[in-house]
Amino acid sequence: MSVVGFDFGNENCIVAVARQRGIDVVLNDESKRETPAIVCFGEKQRFIGTAGAASTMTNPKNAISQVKRLIGRKFSDPELQKDLRSVPFLVTEGPDGFPLIHARYLGESKTFTATQVLGMLFSNLKGIAEKNLNAAVVDCCIGIPVYFTDLERRSVLDAATIAGLHPLRLFHETTATALAYGIYKTDLPENDQLNVAFVDIGHSSMQVCIAGFKKGQLKILAHSYDRNLGxxxxxxxxxxxxxxxxxxxxxxxxxxxxxxxxxxxxxxxxxxxxxxxxxxxxxxxxxxxxxxxxxxxxxxxxxxxxxxxxxERVKGPLAKALADAGLAVDNVHMVEVVGGASRIPAVVKIMTEFFGKELRRTMNATECVAKGCALQCAILSPTFKVREFQVNESFPFSIALTWEGASAENQNTTEQSTVVFPKGNLIPSFKALTFYRSGTFPVDVKYTDDSEFQGAAKISSATIGPFQCAKGDRAKVKVKVRLNLHGIVSIESATLLEEEEIEVPVTNEPAKEANKMDTDEHAEVAPPTSGEADVNMQDAKGIADGDTSGVENGLSESADKPVQMETDSKVEAPKRKVKKTNVPVVESIHGGLSRENLQKAVEKEFEMALQDRIMEETKDKKNAVEAYVYDMRNKLYDKYQEFVTEPEKDQFIATLQQVEDWLYEDGEDETKGVYISKLEELKKVGDPIEERYKEHSERGTVINQLVYCI
Ligand code: ATP
Ligand code: MG
Ligand code: K
The missing domain is CATH 3.90.640.10 (ATPase, substrate binding domain, subdomain 4)
Incomplete structure (x- = not known):
């Protein structure tokens, strides 16, 4: 199984792989460590990465860049509109309100979604890793900016699917840097905490995180960012x-x-x-x-x-990170800067003044994100054994669940809302809410901070039901909300809870059970205090089920300790038996590819990749004909000289000349098959000559050996 980390930058991408000896950044086809994030559409094929960048100047309208800025965003998004002003290719609004990228490909006008183009970049990066590992690459870890919204994260996953990748985790770039920094440190304190600020100023954005390190672990204390400063x-x-x-x-x-x-x-x-x-x-x-x-x-x-x-804007994210971490500037022990734009002297000056200390550059500023991702992948992968190191990641947004309902205070049905994952919540996590409902009901998942998301605060809507409920009664439905390892929120499941009181003989068992962290067993929900409240809010605030997510994802259990339940709610005197029935949940995401369109995109990518491969092979075959012509001509004048008659030689040289001329004229742009048969034609003449030469030189060896024997 592959262990690979990808850093897909807005400008440059890096691929790191885990090998027995450690993590290596691998070279692309052009022997470069950095691969430009560009897809250039051509008349016969696509050019991706370094080849794409090379085609940009000659074919600017079909060279797609800034893909990281385009995925998971509405066309009307003002930031996207601003970005579009400086790109040379055409982008319009698609029927779903998302951008459509226009390009001329294979002689026709075509449109692509940004997710599709990202899929192309991923597929190129996957190929780079595969060539170097000489094995198929599927499992990986992909770096993403901490500020990526739910939809942007989903787009990255979709693009990965298009490329045939399976990310074990989408990993915040600054956390990846922090992991790459901490895991090799052998002198981390046992008890005290070493606080390090990581500042990454890249091509289009700035990210800051403050991490607290102790022996064997890191804890993200705060994330901050400016999406538009790079x-x-x-x-x-x-x-x-x-x-x-x-x-x-x-x-x-x-x-x-x-x-x-x-x-x-x-x-x-x-x-x-x-x-x-x-x-x-x-x-x-x-x-x-x-x-x-x-x-x-x-x-x-x-x-x-x-x-x-x-x-002027550089200071903002620095101050925010500090405030969110609740640290005084003196309690930040070190400042590590990475990302290309952090080299600008004026930026360095602002940061140095802010932190009141010299900045450090002990990390490889361009490669640390990819390396951190490969390390995270190694930790998550069962195939690698990695030094014990816990990553306690923090979620940068605040997420609420909203629904129509009556509250204890207000008995009219209004929009109710409760924060399920506050900013800074551990990733991954579960929360459970209990609803008292008589029939199918909808809930929405939203960002609480409307101003930041400008009308795109709604993440998804889910319909929960149907379920069986006695007439005139309200059933108790437990809804599980999950914040997964990628930082994506979803309504995971709903369960109908029907309680029956039963007599239980008193044994030691309940006490033993109470210590188990399987909260399902103990998700004891107090009946609503007010008869009118139809949602148990307590659950949402205080109780989280962190049960299996870590295990499912292969993460060491300790890395994602769930929020603990209050122990006193666990031991019950008269044991109640709870009957649980699954309730259907239909979730719809606001934006992104449908399963059906994703499948189509996978097939389309397969076709385009095949076309690219055919064109690459055609080029190879053409080169082979050309190489044969030069090589054979040289040999005919040299070591094959004695093995051809003069007329035979003259005629073959003439044929070779004809083929050479053909390669530059009529044969310049032929199919793979034509080049293959052209080479065969030449070999029909050349092979016998080569045979005669070989036979002779082998005989020579035998004679030599005989001489030695004697
Ligand atoms: P992002 O992280 O924003 O998605 P990225 O990872 O591709 O993008 P980097 O490679 O970290 O970005 O940084 C690229 C930026 O750094 C470019 O704008 C580049 O011009 C700038 N840069 C690189 N070297 C220097 C330098 N010596 N001085 C100033 N700027 C530099
Ligand atoms: Mg970067
Ligand atoms: K592992």
Whole structure:
């Protein structure tokens, strides 16, 4: 079974694999450790990763990037709209309200969902891992930003399914970094806690987490983030600055030209990197547009001045993490920074001043997320034995369940709501709520913070029922809500509870049972205090079933200790027998692919991958013909010389020349089969020559051996 970690960045992706000796970052086909997150659609095939990035300049409208920004978001999402302004490809609103990406593929106009494109990237990364491990890769762990919503998380899982991957966990990127940091430390304190802040400023966003380390464990104390603050924002500032300048100086409007935009953006990114190490930097682009060469220049001071609005925002997430962790700045013992944009000197300065200490870079800033994911995968996988290390992850949002009902105070039916997973809740977790209902009823799962989710706060709706209920009576239905290892919330199950009082002989058993953590046995729900309240709120607040989730996911039990039940509610004097019946739950997610469409997407990906493979093989076969031509010609003039007659040789050389010409003309763009038969044709002539040569040289060896024997 494979143990692999993927970091899919908005700009670059990294693949790490676990081997017997440890975790390695593996190389892609182009021998690079980083693979650009780009899919470029072509006339005959797709180009993904490094090959995709190489095609971007020549084929900008079909080179899809920024995929991490597009998945799981409504087309109308203002952040998405803002992102779309700087991409060269066309995106429209699909019938379901989600973005559709347009590209020319195989000579036709096609549309793809963002999830599909992410599936393509995953399938490329999967291939990279498979080549290196020389085995099929299915189980993996994928890094995601902590701020990913339920829908974004589901999109990542769908994309993984499209690629044939099975993520054991979607793992918060900063937690992955914290794991990669802590698991190798042999000097973690037994009792005290070492508090480390991890700051990751990547291509499009900034994430902070503060983790408390002790021997054998880490606990996330706080997560914070800015979804829209990353390296590309600095590129954009430089881009706007020079675009305005060139308008005046060269009378060109770069913004009107997709290719010029791409080239200026790329140049600005380079410039930004140069400014990280130098006080000033030049910008020269030949023939940017309208055949004009442009020149520019900027000092670091000026760059910092024009970036002030972005720089101002760096402090926000730092302060938030500190406040949420409930720590004074002096109690953060170390600050580790990772992510490409954390190299910008002005950003470094702000962070250093904020924490009042030197920043540390002991982590490999580009590879730590992938490595942490591979480590997490190894921990979860039964195939690997990993040093005992607990990861106590914290959920970054607050989730509520809402329903129509009457409360104890208010007897009219209104929308009721209770927080099931408060911000900072342990991942994974269960909560149980008991409803008193006479028939099928709906509930909704929502984020409590409407302002952050701008009208997209609703996650899912579920219909619970039908169930048997005596006339005029209300049945007791226990609803289990689950926050799974990926940080996805769902209504897991519903159970009809019917109590019957029975006589139980007094033995030691109940006491023994009370110690078991199987809360199902003891989910003793007090009858509603007020006859009118139809939901037992106590349950939702105080009782969590953390029973099996960890085991199901293969996580060591200790890593996900459930919230404990109050012991005093466990021992009952007259034992009641509870009859439990499963109640159907139909959950509908607000957005995302239906099972049916996901299956279609899986098939579609299979087809496209097949097409890519055919094209790759065609290229290989064509190369084989070409290589044969060169190799045979050389040999005919050299070691095969004595094994062909002069006319035979002349004729073969002529044939080889014809084939070479054909490869550049009519045969430039042929099918795999044509190249295969062309090679066979040549071999029909060449093989006998090669035979004669081989026979001769083998005879030579025999003679030599004989000589030795004598
Ligand atoms: P994300 O984590 O946001 O999804 P990512 O993981 O692909 O994206 P990184 O590879 O961490 O992002 O960072 C890429 C960003 O870092 C780019 O904007 C790049 O220009 C910037 N960057 C890289 N090196 C430097 C440098 N020396 N100085 C300034 N910026 C840099
Ligand atoms: Mg990153
Ligand atoms: K393991």
């Amino acid at each position: 390296g590309r924002d600095f590129d954009e500032v430089l881009f706007q600055h020079f675009a305005a300048k060139f308008k005046v100086e060269y009378k060109i409007d770069v913004i009107q030209n997709a290719r010029a935009c791409l080239r200026l953006r790329a140049a600005c990114e380079k410039l930004k990197k140069v400014l990280s190490a130098n006080p000033e930097a030049p910008l020269n682009i030949e023939c940017l547009m309208e055949e004009k060469d442009v020149r520019g220049f900027i000092k670091r001071d000026e760059f910092e001045e024009i970036s002030a609005p972005i720089l």
